[in-house]
Amino acid sequence: MMRRLLVWWWLALLLAAGFAWLGRWQLARMHEKQTMLAQAQQALDHSHPQPLLLASDSKRASNYDWSSGQGRIANVTVWLDNQQHAGRAGVRMYCVLLPDIGSQAVLLDAGWWPLNGTRTLPVFGCPAHAEQAVRGLLAAPPAEGLQYGQALASLGEHRWLAARMDVPALARALHLPTGIAPRVLRLDPAHAHGDAGVMLAPGERDLDILPNTLTPERHLGYAVQWFGLAITVLVVALVLTFKRKKTS
Structure with a gap:
């Protein structure tokens, strides 16, 4: 016993x-x-934007910086699936910026869009070959979470649907020899449509650091x-x- x-x-x-x-x-x-x-709050309180070139600094891959710069938008639109916003499911649109300074492309988080019951993606996309002045928060891309299945699926006409943001896989799919910077630029919500040359479609932009976690x-x-x-x-x-x- x-x-x-x-x-x-x-x-x-x-x-x-x-x-x-x-x-x-x-x-x-x-x-x-x-x-x-x-x-992130400390970066947002920073009054002077840092160069967009910092997006390529691997030593700051997990840091936050308020940044600005300009460049040319590549002819590609990436929709990141399964993104939450205010309790609703949808997708985030990412554009690829080829900066005027620096060799690596930078992903732009252009905002969130809801999906209807048929899960039909928006018909618009990134303004190809447009010269853009951008500003926002440099941050790590969304966490990949559970990695199973294919990360990217081509939708044709330079459009991609991403199940998770696998940056190296995206760089290979887009044939970018110098790769994509390890940090994305979360566009300033106050950077309105048409402001300072920005012609991106005005989705619901935010600087929420923990949107899906x-x-x-x-x-x-x-x-x-x-x-x-x-x-x-x-x-x-x-x-x-x-x-x-x-x-x-």
């Missing part, structure tokens, strides 16, 4: 430790995303739940132990 009780306690401790580990992981994710939001508050909530489960397991084990001692 004592041996069986010890086995149950070992199982309870292992289960409680597992729940506690998950709680600590959620707390780590919370702190990580709080840092991301703070860095959990907020720090949600991570904290999950951490509390995991820690609560760990405590519950230990309490139940103690109660059952005392009950057995009383009946024996």
Whole structure:
């Protein structure tokens, strides 16, 4: 009987430790995303735009910079699928900018569009060969998440549908020998249609850093739940132990 009780306690401790580990992981994710939001806000508060050339700096691939520049829009439109905005499902339109300064192309996040029940993509696209003056927030591309299936599908007429933003795969598909910069430019929502030469279709632009993932508050909530489960397991084990001692 004592041996069986010890086995149950070992199982309870292992289960409680597992729940506690998950709680600590959620707390780590919370702190990580709080840092991301703070860095992004610091970049937004920066009064002087940085050169667009910084998009190609691999050492700053996970950083945020307020940036501006200009270049020519390539004849290609990329729609990123499964993008959330204000609780609605849709797609984000990405254009490829060939900057006047620098060798690598830069992806422009041109905004979000909802999809109807038939999932029909918008008919418009990026203004090919147009000279553009752009400004916005340099940030890492959307996380790829679970990587299964084909990342890109050609829709013909220089249009692509991306299941996830695989930047190297996109550069290969578009035959860009110098590749695409590791950071994208999230266009300034205040940069209106036609402003400073911008002729991109006016989608719903935003600078939301966590559009398709959990907020720090949600991570904290999950951490509390995991820690609560760990405590519950230990309490139940103690109660059952005392009950057995009383009946024996």
